[in-house]
Amino acid sequence: MSSPALAVHALHAYYGESHVLQGIDLEIAAGEAVSLIGRNGAGKTTTIAAIAGFIRPRGGSVAVSGTDLTGAPPHRVARAGVALVPQGRRIFGDLSVGENIAVAARPIPNGWDEAKVMELFPILARRRAVRGDQLSGGEQQMLAIARALVRNPTVLLLDEPSEGLAPKLVEQVGDVLQRLRATGLAILLVEQNLGLATQVGRRVLVMNKGTIVFTGTPAELAAHRDVEARYLGV
Numbered sequence: 001m002s003s004p005a006l007a008v009h010a011l012h013a014y015y016g017e018s019h020v021l022q023g024i025d026l027e028i029a030a031g032e033a034v035s036l037i038g039r040n041g042a043g044k045t046t047t048i049a050a051i052a053g054f055i056r057p058r059g060g061s062v063a064v065s066g067t068d069l070t071g072a073p074p075h076r077v078a079r080a081g082v083a084l085v086p087q088g089r090r091i092f093g094d095l096s097v098g099e100n101i102a103v104a105a106r107p108i109p110n111g112w113d114e115a116k117v118m119e120l121f122p123i124l125a126r127r128r129a130v131r132g133d134q135l136s137g138g139e140q141q142m143l144a145i146a147r148a149l150v151r152n153p154t155v156l157l158l159d160e161p162s163e164g165l166a167p168k169l170v171e172q173v174g175d176v177l178q179r180l181r182a183t184g185l186a187i188l189l190v191e192q193n194l195g196l197a198t199q200v201g202r203r204v205l206v207m208n209k210g211t212i213v214f215t216g217t218p219a220e221l222a223a224h225r226d227v228e229a230r231y232l233g234v
């Protein structure tokens with residue numbers, strides 16, 4: 001059996017003395033999407049930061065396609081095939097759409113390039129020469145996803161891509177993520193938007209205070225109203 005695209009085992013991470021991640025386990029296969037949901041401060045971004053190499057875990061392991069990357073710096077994790085769509089998008093405001101894409105590009109044969117991401121997001125083609133800071137929130141989010149795709153990742157991490165988007169745009173992001181999953185990408189979707197999380201994720205993990213308190217399919221989660229009420233406030 002081949003290794004999962006992303007395997008995280010018993011991950012522990014701290015900010016100073018504050019023990020934020022208390023043993024996180026998750027595995028994502030190629031072509032699979034997993035949603036990680038939970039309230040503000042649950043530890044979702046910290047999980048992504050520990051996977052992407054922005055913080056060094058104090059216990060547990062992170063492996064990408066069977067390669068151990070525990071504690072590796074961000075550039076090594078990126079080179080191993082992990083791309084991040086960060087919370088708040090963080091595109092370059094003083095660069096144009098085209099330049100934002102160009103600086104991220106890591107071309108491979110038959111992979112994602114500028115032409116392909118602009119087919120996926122036609123609005124970006126029309127806004128190609130526009131500065132990042134002149135884009136709407138939705139356009140910035142699409143650019144953030146486009147920028148991650150041209151890195152040609154095997155694992156895509158997204159941190160609350162629906163934040164600040166109108167419902168119609170959230171739906172569009174969901175459609176795009178489903179299409180990307182069908183191309184064989186492994187997707188970890190961090191969200192507080194339950195609708196998007198259950199539309200995209202084949203499995204949903206609910207996080208609270210640095211631990212995973214529930215794992216199941218969207219249908220199983222829907223059958224556990226108590227989980228939703230306790231950990232998501234819906």
Ligand SMILES: Nc1ncnc2c1ncn2[C@@H]1O[C@H](COP(=O)(O)OP(=O)(O)OP(=O)(O)O)[C@@H](O)[C@H]1O
Nearest residue numbers: 015018020038039040041042043044045046047192
């Ligand atoms: N740089 C930091 N230094 C110290 N504590 C931090 C830091 N970043 C986050 N924390 C704390 O770690 C915990 C987890 O934060 P994290 O950002 O991972 O939550 P989150 O689930 O992503 O929340 P949100 O949905 O608001 O983005 C919180 O208690 C937060 O206050």
Ligand SMILES: [Mg+2]
Nearest residue numbers: 044045046087
């Ligand atoms: Mg966060």
